[in-house]
Amino acid sequence: MTRSTVTTPPPGAVPPETHPDAPGPGQPLGPHYSRCFGCGPDHPTGLHFEASSPDGLTVTAQFTVGENHQGAPGLAHGGVLAAAMDEALGSSIWLLRKPYVTGRLETDFLRPVPVGTRLFVKAWCTGISGRKAYLEGEARMGAPDGPVAVRAAALFIEVTIDHFVEHGDVSGHEFEVNP
Numbered sequence: 141m142t143r144s145t146v147t148t149p150p151p152g153a154v155p156p157e158t159h160p161d162a163p164g165p166g167q168p169l170g171p172h173y174s175r176c177f178g179c180g181p182d183h184p185t186g187l188h189f190e191a192s193s194p195d196g197l198t199v200t201a202q203f204t205v206g207e208n209h210q211g212a213p214g215l216a217h218g219g220v221l222a223a224a225m226d227e228a229l230g231s232s233i234w235l236l237r238k239p240y241v242t243g244r245l246e247t248d249f250l251r252p253v254p255v256g257t258r259l260f261v262k263a264w265c266t267g268i269s270g271r272k273a274y275l276e277g278e279a280r281m282g283a284p285d286g287p288v289a290v291r292a293a294a295l296f297i298e299v300t301i302d303h304f305v306e307h308g309d310v311s312g313h314e315f316e317v318n319p
């Protein structure tokens with residue numbers, strides 16, 4: 141995909157290190173918040189991601205594009221697909237068990253995605269530099285080796301828990317700080 145320097149690891153970036161508390165290979169990652177649009181089982185129209193990590197560094201996830209995810213009639217909305225990429229990328233950096241938020245998200249939309257399509261999403265970290273994490277991902281149609289519909293690259297920024305306490309509403313909610 142066409143990439144900006146903002147989402148490309150700079151010289152000196154180091155590889156990510158999976159936290160020992162992260163789920164083991166093949167174990168489901170589970171939702172970080174029950175009402176998250178990406179992974180929450182209690183979100184009425186969300187993506188209901190089913191995610192795991194085959195190797196402790198990559199995240200693979202699946203969801204089916206539904207009626208509530210349309211832009212043009214019968215086709216997935218690009219913003220929903222971008223949200224799916226954001227969720228997968230955020231899930232992969234949460235394997236480090238440090239809180240990060242999306243600073244920049246770049247997406248290439250390569251194919252239209254009809255309603256009913258099962259999307260196979262994959263995301264991984266390409267490097268860490270200080271508070272900055274560099275991530276890439278892709279979504280394939282119908283199978284893990286199906287045609288690529290979306291590619292993404294992102295810069296995530298490490299924050300403290302205070303970010304969520306100060307800006308969000310964490311009262312009465314059970315959540316993990318990142319997907």
Ligand SMILES: CCCCCCCCCCCC(=O)SCCNC(=O)CCNC(=O)[C@H](O)C(C)(C)COP(=O)(O)OP(=O)(O)OC[C@H]1O[C@@H](n2cnc3c(N)ncnc32)[C@H](O)[C@@H]1OP(=O)(O)O
Nearest residue numbers: 146226230241242243244297304308310315316317318319
């Ligand atoms: C309760 C439920 C919980 C759980 C909720 C979890 C939900 C997770 C869902 C998936 C993830 C998301 O969508 S998260 C939601 C979407 N994202 C957000 O809401 C983030 C909103 N933005 C921010 O809060 C802020 O801008 C931050 C934290 C990203 C950065 O602010 P900061 O902490 O003051 O840091 P700052 O000095 O500005 O930036 C640090 C370094 O990063 C660079 N940098 C920062 N942003 C960018 C950028 N867009 N493009 C390029 N570079 C950038 C700066 O140049 C700087 O580089 P240098 O000078 O050091 O070289």
